Amino acid sequence: MNKSSSNQQSRRALMISRKVFSYPYLIFMLIFVVVPLVMILFNAFIKDDSFTLANFVTFFSQREGLAILGNSLVLGFATTIICLLLGYPVAYILARYHVKTRTLALLFIVPMWINFLIRTLAIKEIFMTLDVKLGMGTVLFGMIYNYLPFMILPLHTTLTSIDKSYGEAANDLGCDEVSVFARVTLPLSVPGIISGITMVFIPTISTFAISQYLSERTVMLFGDSIDMMFKLTETWGVGSVMSLVMLVLVIIANVLLNRFNKDTTKGGGLV
Amino acid sequence: MAKEKIIELLNISKIYDGNPVVKNISLSIKRGEFVTLLGPSGCGKTTTLRMIAGFERPDSGQIFFNGKNISNVPPHKRNINTVFQKYALFPHLNVFNNIAFGLKIKKVPDGEPYEKDGVKYQNVRSLTKDEITTKVNKALEMVDLADFGYRHVDSLSGGQQQRVAIARALVNEPEVLLLDEPLGALDLKMRKDMQLELMSMHKKLGITFIYVTHDQEEALTMSDTIVVMDRGVIQQIGSPVKIYDEPANIFVADFIGESNIYTGIMNKDYVVSFLGKQFTCVDKGFKYDEPIDVIIRPEDIKVVSADDKKCLMCVEVLSSVFKGNYYQTTCLTCDEDTYGDRNEILVHDNVECTVGEIIGLYIKPFDLHIMRKSRVVNKLITHMEDNFVVDICGGKFECMADLPADTPVEVEVEFDDVLIIDDENDGTICAEVVESIYKGSYYLCILRTDDYYEFFVDTLDEWNKGDRVGININADKIKITPIEVNDEQE
Numbered sequence: 001m002n003k004s005s006s007n008q009q010s011r012r013a014l015m016i017s018r019k020v021f022s023y024p025y026l027i028f029m030l031i032f033v034v035v036p037l038v039m040i041l042f043n044a045f046i047k048d049d050s051f052t053l054a055n056f057v058t059f060f061s062q063r064e065g066l067a068i069l070g071n072s073l074v075l076g077f078a079t080t081i082i083c084l085l086l087g088y089p090v091a092y093i094l095a096r097y098h099v100k101t102r103t104l105a106l107l108f109i110v111p112m113w114i115n116f117l118i119r120t121l122a123i124k125e126i127f128m129t130l131d132v133k134l135g136m137g138t139v140l141f142g143m144i145y146n147y148l149p150f151m152i153l154p155l156h157t158t159l160t161s162i163d164k165s166y167g168e169a170a171n172d173l174g175c176d177e178v179s180v181f182a183r184v185t186l187p188l189s190v191p192g193i194i195s196g197i198t199m200v201f202i203p204t205i206s207t208f209a210i211s212q213y214l215s216e217r218t219v220m221l222f223g224d225s226i227d228m229m230f231k232l233t234e235t236w237g238v239g240s241v242m243s244l245v246m247l248v249l250v251i252i253a254n255v256l257l258n259r260f261n262k263d264t265t266k267g268g269g270l271v
Numbered sequence: 272m273a274k275e276k277i278i279e280l281l282n283i284s285k286i287y288d289g290n291p292v293v294k295n296i297s298l299s300i301k302r303g304e305f306v307t308l309l310g311p312s313g314c315g316k317t318t319t320l321r322m323i324a325g326f327e328r329p330d331s332g333q334i335f336f337n338g339k340n341i342s343n344v345p346p347h348k349r350n351i352n353t354v355f356q357k358y359a360l361f362p363h364l365n366v367f368n369n370i371a372f373g374l375k376i377k378k379v380p381d382g383e384p385y386e387k388d389g390v391k392y393q394n395v396r397s398l399t400k401d402e403i404t405t406k407v408n409k410a411l412e413m414v415d416l417a418d419f420g421y422r423h424v425d426s427l428s429g430g431q432q433q434r435v436a437i438a439r440a441l442v443n444e445p446e447v448l449l450l451d452e453p454l455g456a457l458d459l460k461m462r463k464d465m466q467l468e469l470m471s472m473h474k475k476l477g478i479t480f481i482y483v484t485h486d487q488e489e490a491l492t493m494s495d496t497i498v499v500m501d502r503g504v505i506q507q508i509g510s511p512v513k514i515y516d517e518p519a520n521i522f523v524a525d526f527i528g529e530s531n532i533y534t535g536i537m538n539k540d541y542v543v544s545f546l547g548k549q550f551t552c553v554d555k556g557f558k559y560d561e562p563i564d565v566i567i568r569p570e571d572i573k574v575v576s577a578d579d580k581k582c583l584m585c586v587e588v589l590s591s592v593f594k595g596n597y598y599q600t601t602c603l604t605c606d607e608d609t610y611g612d613r614n615e616i617l618v619h620d621n622v623e624c625t626v627g628e629i630i631g632l633y634i635k636p637f638d639l640h641i642m643r644k645s646r647v648v649n650k651l652i653t654h655m656e657d658n659f660v661v662d663i664c665g666g667k668f669e670c671m672a673d674l675p676a677d678t679p680v681e682v683e684v685e686f687d688d689v690l691i692i693d694d695e696n697d698g699t700i701c702a703e704v705v706e707s708i709y710k711g712s713y714y715l716c717i718l719r720t721d722d723y724y725e726f727f728v729d730t731l732d733e734w735n736k737g738d739r740v741g742i743n744i745n746a747d748k749i750k751i752t753p754i755e756v757n758d759e760q761e
Contacts, residue, residue, distance in 0.1 A: 165359035168326055171346045172353045173373035173443065183372070187363045 091155035158192025283332035310500035582631030614711030666700035688748035698741015
């Protein structure tokens with residue numbers, strides 16, 4: 001008895017001492033994540049120095065703002081789906097045919113070393129030289145171009161980690177190559193798909209620079225209008241409401257994706 | 272039921288990156304047999320199994336299944352199922368769906384076959400849900416997992432996963448079941464239980480089992496026929512009793528059970544000499560003074576008193592250890608053999624001996640297993656690199672032959688003239704130790720060079736299998752004979 005309780009005590013002491021290491025992060029999170037969030041929350045309910053719901057009314061009664069939100073969501077979905085359709089085959093081929101990691105890095109990671117604003121501006125220049133009209137199409141292209149690696153990498157990781165013997169077992173049980181893919185590889189790669197979607201969809205609905213540069217400000221996305229609220233019109237209250245809406249959307253997306261992930265494969269969540 | 276051949280391998284070879292893993296093997300398996308491919312790791316047994324399953328294509332040779340050549344038929348079109356080494360149960364499916372996996376894909380004939388425009392047709396359909404459920408439940412019952420259908424595969428123990436893997440394969444009613452070291456991951460007791468269960472399943476189902484293992488005891492317990500493989504070659508095919516009692520060569524003897532292996536000479540029919548003495552045996556038909564290997568199982572040697580009439584040789588006891596139902600006694604011969612060495616003999620008998628005691632040993636002539644040597648000298652065809660320099664396996668060896676460069680020659684090196692160097696960089700060529708067999712006073716090692724020539728070497732040191740070593744040969748020990756080249760080739 002005595003021994004076990006002293007054991008427990010020493011373990012507790014150890015836990016406390018370990019906890020200390022997390023304090024810097026806690027403080028960091030507190031200052032740079034929690035406090036800003038509280039400030040946004042606070043700002044959302046303040047107009048002309050008084051507590052009010054007026055900001056919410058302003059946002060939800062403006063047709064324009066809601067249309068921008070809708071636009072952003074549609075563009076986010078489109079980007080994510082196209083990235084998935086483009087990225088999956090690439091990740092599959094890379095994983096299947098044992099392409100060296102170096103080749104993979106060269107193809108998909110090296111472009112990421114260049115600042116994304118510079119890349120976006122470069123694309124803009126290319127479009128202008130080619131006389132392509134800047135607009136929704138070019139914004140979509142820019143989004144896909146920038147976020148495709150974030151789809152491929154998690155997919156590649158998941159696909160390479162699938163044991164070869166599953167495919168062989170399916171083969172052995174009567175599957176041809178196509179049904180091996182449909183019945184085994186695809187279901188087993190769901191965690192990668194989920195994590196790819198999360199890494200593409202959530203940034204695309206909140207980004208602002210790509211649409212600004214690649215559409216000459218003709219396409220307004222949700223991120224752009226939040227940016228505008230703070231910078232140009234200085235209506236911080238409405239901007240804060242919009243940020244909250246964004247936050248809620250992100251949380252909903254995460255919850256949905258995680259639930260879907262849990263339903264299909266147990267314990268394979270990467271996000 | 273006629274025991275016709277169900278699977279036949281004909282001159283099968285498989286090479287991975289220049290490494291011949293399976294070398295020209297031929298094997299036929301009868302319907303309903305329990306066949307075990309037995310051998311040390313890297314002997315080619317799993318590759319052979321994978322070629323039967325269809326995961327690998329042989330580089331040459333043919334595989335016949337029910338008389339049809341299936342060498343290029345993909346695995347999903349073969350009526351063969353596999354139980355994988357690590358089970359490979361699908362982690363995204365529960366137990367029921369894992370077992371139902373094959374059934375959901377399977378097509379069965381629907382209605383009578385009919386003819387249209389002289390071509391025969393047969394409608395097919397998928398199995399109905401009820402049919403699948405019935406079959407899966409029956410399979411679950413067979414492996415004693417009746418209530419486990421809705422469990423997730425991760426929640427099962429190793430033994431249970433093993434049973435699911437077996438059920439998943441058997442539910443498809445294959446004609447042949449392949450098992451790739453299926454019990455390797457289980458603990459000893461579970462393994463023993465599963466061995467018995469697999470045997471009773473085999474008896475009940477009557478289908479052909481092809482089992483791969485490196486565990487000789489497992490093979491001896493379960494099989495009708497054992498195929499002993501080593502270094503990509505089939506060394507012996509036979510029943511467990513035959514393999515144990517009459518090993519075909521020293522590799523089989525060394526791998527299965529314990530053995531005393533010695534080099535000897537067949538003086539004439541029924542007379543063999545080894546360990547510096549002559550013995551009566553039951554073998555004949557060898558050449559006069561042909562060098563042979565003698566194998567004696569330790570349990571076939573009887574301890575007698577040194578002055579007994581039956582005593583064939585006197586030995587000194589080095590150690591005697593109680594092993595339950597016998598004493599394992601290690602002895603050293605009192606007399607020297609023709610090379611001037613005293614040899615170790617391992618004896619299993621129920622007589623306790625004291626260390627240092629001189630005892631006599633008796634062996635029945637019938638228990639001296641005599642076999643031809645697979646090789647008496649290392650011989651290879653190569654060419655001269657320069658005068659007094661010969662190329663052997665890519666290395667330049669100095670020699671005594673004054674022949675111009677590029678002369679084709681035959682090189683012969685005796686077993687004990689090959690020098691093994693501990694550090695591979697100090698040898699003229701490098702090699703890997705692939706076999707090391709104790710022969711009483713020295714070891715017979717087989718060294719595989721990087722271009723896959725195998726050197727047989729007699730050495731006093733024990734080398735571990737898998738070690739990298741260097742090889743040197745003294746110039747005066749390399750015997751070189753020029754060979755004539757066919758003029759037609761030029």
